[in-house]
Amino acid sequence: MRKPHQTKAQAATPYIDALLEYRAKGMVAFHTPGHKLGKGAPPIMREAFGDTLLGVDVAMAGGVEDTRESTSLVAAAEALAAAAWGGERCFFLVNGSTSGIHSLLLALAGPGDGVILPRNAHKSVQAALIFSGAVPHYVEPEIDPIWGIPLNVPAERVAAAVEAHPHAKAVFVVSPSSNGVCAALEAIAGVVHDGGLPFVVDQAWGPHLRFCSALPLDAMSAGADAMVASTHKLISGITQSSVLVARGERLSLQRLESIVKMTQSTSPQVLIYASIDAARAQMALYGEQLWSQAVENAEWARARLGQIAGVRVMGAEVLARRGVADFDRTRLTVSACDLGLNGYELETALRDHYGIAVEAADPLNVLLNVTYGDSRDDVACFTTAMADLAARRRDAGAVSCDTLLASWPRFSRQVMSPRDAFFAASEAIPVKHAAGRVSAEMVAPYPPGIPIVAPGEEVSDELVAYLTEASARAMHVHGPEDLTLKTLRVVS
Ligand SMILES: Cc1ncc(COP(=O)(O)O)c(C=O)c1O
Known part of the structure; x- marks a missing residue:
């Protein structure tokens, strides 16, 4: 309550x-x-x-x-x-x-x-x-x-x-x-x-x-x-x-x-x-009215985005998923993958061509925060930009993007405590040889900062494939010593 x-x-x-x-x-x-x-x-x-x-x-x-x-x-x-x-x-x-x-x-x-x-x-x-x-x-x-x-x-x-x-x-x-x-x-x-x-x-x-x-x-x-x-x-x-x-x-x-x-x-x-x-x-004094307005603005934007062919926005359907009790309607998770733009490309297009800065991008989506600091005009600026971008992409005959990074790799088995693995004798080896070894470091795509591998976890073949593609696409990560992801530090 x-x-x-x-x-x-x-x-x-x-x-x-x-x-x-x-x-x-x-x-x-x-x-x-x-x-x-x-x-x-x-x-x-x-x-x-x-x-x-x-x-x-x-x-x-x-x-x-x-x-x-x-x-x-x-x-x-x-x-x-x-x-x-x-x-x-x-x-x-x-x-x-x-x-x-x-x-x-x-x-x-x-x-x-x-x-x-x-x-x-x-x-x-x-x-x-x-x-x-x-x-x-x-x-x-x-x-x-x-x-x-x-x-x-x-x-x-x-x-x-x-x-x-x-x-x-x-x-x-x-x-x-x-x-x-x-x-x-x-x-x-x-x-x-x-x-x-x-x-x-x-x-x-x-x-x-x-x-x-x-x-x-x-x-x-x-x-x-x-x-x-x-x-x-x-x-x-x-x-x-x-x-x-x-x-x-x-x-x-x-x-x-x-x-x-x-x-x-x-x-x-x-x-x-x-x-x-x-x-x-x-x-405490004004939260109810300030956030009610923000929810209204975000829902207004969600409804408009939902009408743009090729653009998807996360909405109430997510409530049907397991593990989801509710969601904050002021957060807009938006994808233009059907228009051939992954999350990072969409972020760049919005910034460079429309002067819009999003909160975060991931391999598929961008994420926007709507707060009481945004007016209806601000959110309309975003929906108008998305409509324009979508029309241009459709005219250019864009096809859906396809990336291995779109599927989060399954989390690996924890075989040592994070502290033991972090302080153990370790060596940096090429990622392609890391399967079956125990990671001594964390690799967290940023944002959102959730580690895809943590110290003490066994490196799987699936993870090697993910890290290899992440390296080729210069994914921004926190945690590892080698930020290019060519090597990974594993327990010796
Ligand atoms: C889920 C979650 N927890 C904690 C943090 C850390 O918050 P802060 O940036 O305030 O240190 C973040 C940062 O993005 C986060 O996404």
């Missing part, structure tokens, strides 16, 4: 108010950063950022707050955020949800401990497994045969994993997926809690969910013990801002806090904190 937030109290913005007060006082700054409120910054930086912004790029202690009482403002702003997102505690993060995921896994599992995870988890999970030494018990997500993307994990597979691994320390789920596809969180929370485990959710793509009834259910309302949400992805937090929200029934908030402090900079960017403070108030 979705829990309402306290609208009246949520109007307060203690952190950003303090920043404005600091600037208004005209302080003489003898603290970091060295540009001293912009006065010493190189002219190009002053031109790009403006003195208004540089004038609030100050240190937290000594700047926004007196060094004697530093952090009380943060505590006040975090308490408001905890209430808004439905937790007992909220931690502001300056290194994105990535650092929240690191903190959560480090807090919940140590060396050799099992954690139940979806195999489509973001690459930050692999880093957390290497840091902590925890062992993943993967749950396979459904892969959509048409869109070529991982959907989500069915609740019954999570239930089977909880039964099969009674000593696991936690269950982790990603919802929404990076394309906005949501798992059955309430059912999963029930199963996980019946098994006596904490349930944590990577809600990086759902900072907005709790604030509008036209959006899917959020993790904390569904009963999760903790979640991370990237406030920079879909609401007004600036880049890298994120929140970790938790309740203390099944996990120690004190331990979590001490670990969060290990994973964050000791010099948090105050602009990031201030933007979370303001974005939270905006959502």
Whole structure:
């Protein structure tokens, strides 16, 4: 059940108010950063950022707050955020949800401990497994045969994993997926809690969910013990801002806090904190109307795109797929493969010929975020561009594209823990000779950052074929030492 937030109290913005007060006082700054409120910054930086912004790029202690009482403002702003997102505690993060995921896994599992995870988890999970030494018990997500993307994990597979691994320390789920596809969180929370485990959710793509009834259910309302949400992805937090929200029934908030402090900079960017403070108030006060408008605009675009021959857009039909409980209608997954354009080519065409920048491209599709920042004219600009592009492609007699990369390779068998494989003696060998060997590194096409192979997994023939084509097409990946994918580091 979705829990309402306290609208009246949520109007307060203690952190950003303090920043404005600091600037208004005209302080003489003898603290970091060295540009001293912009006065010493190189002219190009002053031109790009403006003195208004540089004038609030100050240190937290000594700047926004007196060094004697530093952090009380943060505590006040975090308490408001905890209430808004439905937790007992909220931690502001300056290194994105990535650092929240690191903190959560480090807090919940140590060396050799099992954690139940979806195999489509973001690459930050692999880093957390290497840091902590925890062992993943993967749950396979459904892969959509048409869109070529991982959907989500069915609740019954999570239930089977909880039964099969009674000593696991936690269950982790990603919802929404990076394309906005949501798992059955309430059912999963029930199963996980019946098994006596904490349930944590990577809600990086759902900072907005709790604030509008036209959006899917959020993790904390569904009963999760903790979640991370990237406030920079879909609401007004600036880049890298994120929140970790938790309740203390099944996990120690004190331990979590001490670990969060290990994973964050000791010099948090105050602009990031201030933007979370303001974005939270905006959502709590106006989220319902702002996001209702965004949903309407996205649905308007979806209806128009659906009428263009050769263009496909993911819609409500995805709800019929296994593992899908709901989807965020403000995310537009669009394909022009029937017009001979793969996702990367479509991204380039939109950028170069129509001045439209998308969120992401994958081998088949592009992905667009529609938020309250977009007007009907903005979304119409995209639908008009797609109609024009489609007409030109049809006139040119385009045929459908065909690529092996369109089908996500089956995930491989885990034979060593990610940490053991990562730190084992290893060698870089040509990918074509890697079948049957154990990968010592991760390869994650970016976006969306889901590893197609993770440290400790056996390399299959299917994976070798995929990596070979990915290399030929210069796919953008994160993780491996050899970004051209000609070689792969495997355990010796
Ligand atoms: C599903 C998922 N989780 C976590 C992250 C990491 O989020 P951040 O960029 O805020 O560190 C991403 C980033 O794209 C993501 O897609």
